[in-house]
Amino acid sequence: MSTITLITGSTLGGAEYVADHVAELLTAQGHQTNIINQPQLEQLDQDSIWLIICSTHGAGDYPDNFVAFANALSEQKPTLEALKFAVIGLGDSNYDTFCAAGKNIEALLVQLGATAIGQRLDIDVSMTPVPEEPAEIWLEEWQNYLNG
Numbered sequence: 001m002s003t004i005t006l007i008t009g010s011t012l013g014g015a016e017y018v019a020d021h022v023a024e025l026l027t028a029q030g031h032q033t034n035i036i037n038q039p040q041l042e043q044l045d046q047d048s049i050w051l052i053i054c055s056t057h058g059a060g061d062y063p064d065n066f067v068a069f070a071n072a073l074s075e076q077k078p079t080l081e082a083l084k085f086a087v088i089g090l091g092d093s094n095y096d097t098f099c100a101a102g103k104n105i106e107a108l109l110v111q112l113g114a115t116a117i118g119q120r121l122d123i124d125v126s127m128t129p130v131p132e133e134p135a136e137i138w139l140e141e142w143q144n145y146l147n148g
């Protein structure tokens with residue numbers, strides 16, 4: 001079983017709700033979970049798997065609560081070779097910058113040496129009024145990477 005830190009970037013609360021739901025399902029499968037809604041780089045250890053659940057705001061920007069964390073990663077450039085992670089992005093495909101925050105944080109972590117587990121999920125809230133639903137389907141497959 002794995003230890004998973006769910007890190008949220010959210011302005012309106014949607015990504016936090018997805019994180020709560022995913023954490024509940026992971027816990028029911030016997031994994032240890034910890035949700036961080038105000039991420040700070042120094043408080044996160046690389047021994048756990050990071051599951052980042054982040055919406056996009058502004059014009060392709062990170063939510064306010066996520067900016068300091070993303071800036072710390074790009075400025076401090078820590079070596080993240082031991083880290084495994086996955087990203088769930090929330091966005092609206094009516095924006096040209098659809099799910100840009102999720103895509104950018106994934107690219108940044110890979111650049112710092114971290115390994116992505118499975119494929120990133122981009123949830124289009126214009127198509128799915130309940131973002132927990134695609135997250136739940138994605139999680140079923142993602143759990144195989146954890147157990148395998």
Ligand SMILES: Cc1cc2nc3c(=O)[nH]c(=O)nc-3n(C[C@H](O)[C@H](O)[C@H](O)COP(=O)(O)O)c2cc1C
Nearest residue numbers: 010011012013014015055056058060091092098099
């Ligand atoms: C002011 C504003 C700007 C947004 N900009 C983008 C964007 O650039 N790209 C995108 O994919 N979605 C964008 N969205 C859609 C949000 O990502 C989407 O509504 C998401 O579900 C919000 O998640 P949250 O509740 O966790 O903040 C924007 C939404 C708002 C209200």
